Amino acid sequence: MQPLVLYDILSDLPGNNWSPNPAKPRFVLSYKGLPFVTLWVDYADISIAMKAIGGKSSKRPDGSDVYSIPVLSDPNTGAIITDSLEIASYLEKTYPEKPIFPNSSESLIRAFDSDHLGLIQPTIRSIWTRSMEIMSPATAKFFMEVRSQDVPLPWDANYDEDWALLEKGYNTIYEWYQKTDGKWLMGDTFSYEDIIVACYVLWYKRVMKEEEWARISSWNGGKWVQVLADVEKECKLA
Ligand SMILES: N[C@@H](CCC(=O)N[C@@H](CS)C(=O)NCC(=O)O)C(=O)O
CATH class of the missing domain: 3.40.30.10 (Glutaredoxin)
Structure with missing residues (x-):
């Protein structure tokens, strides 16, 4: 292959x-x-x-x-x-072996993908601000020019309202996790839903300031650090 x-x-x-x-x-x-x-x-x-x-x-x-x-x-x-x-x-x-859409769940997972993004999208200007800090100055300028067509300037990573909204979004995702018996969103069955959640958490870990990452790490009893660690392990990336 x-x-x-x-x-x-x-x-x-x-x-x-x-x-x-x-x-x-x-x-x-x-x-x-x-x-x-x-x-x-x-x-x-x-x-x-x-x-x-x-x-x-x-x-x-x-x-x-x-x-x-x-x-x-x-x-x-x-x-x-x-x-x-x-x-x-x-x-x-x-490559159907090791399914990520188990039990014919693709259409449900497509709906989840959009609902999950809907919780994060309203706060995205703050995360984009941090993302620009890990690009070259010329690339960051390009990024701001094109992405400000989607979310008008000004952007800033300290907007209290963005942080409050992001925390609220994660409280909702936490409630979804609380509805299942196992550690994954589908209980004991791992799926692409958990990959989606983990990849956004990884984004914060990679681009945010240390104190901002510490803040997210403390939400929901450390749930997001745990989900990221579990998914990385399941995907053999840790
Ligand atoms: N819905 C798409 C979104 C992809 C997307 O927005 N990609 C951004 C980077 S994360 C991009 O390539 N933007 C190009 C540009 O703005 O010029 C997906 O899930 O792949």
Whole structure:
């Protein structure tokens, strides 16, 4: 089997990785035990690089084309897949061993993906502010220019209201975890839902200031540090 190729986003951090969307396919590939290599792309070059390999485009609010990461290229089948959820779906269909959508749960997990993002999206300007700090100045400038089309400036990582909203969002996710008997959102059955939750927590751990990460780590009795550790272990990334 030839290694699959995952396109992820470069940063100044040791080991590069930070962004939650490419983290999700990295966790899935590792969980399923599939061989893969990662190609790191600067955020400012994503559109040029993904257009060149045949990634799918969508539109920015100003009507211009945007190509996004993650993209997965599978030399075993010739497939080039854009979007973390579509990549998860492709990997599940093509490599069904070690399911991430157990018991025909893909449609429910698609709904979960959107509900989960809906809890984080209102606070995203603060997390984006921290994410810009791990990019080169030119890339951070590009990031702010393009992403401010989605969330108008000013952004700041200290907005009390963002922190209150983020904590409220995690209280909701905590309630979801409390409804099950096992350690996963589906009880004793591991699924892509837990990967989604862990990859966002990993983002905070990677980009936030030490005291901000300590604050998140204290929420819900340390639940989020535990979920991240459990998912990393399950996916053989720890
Ligand atoms: N829904 C997509 C979102 C992907 C996305 O927003 N990717 C960002 C980086 S995390 C991107 O590539 N942006 C390119 C740009 O804004 O130029 C997914 O889950 O893969």
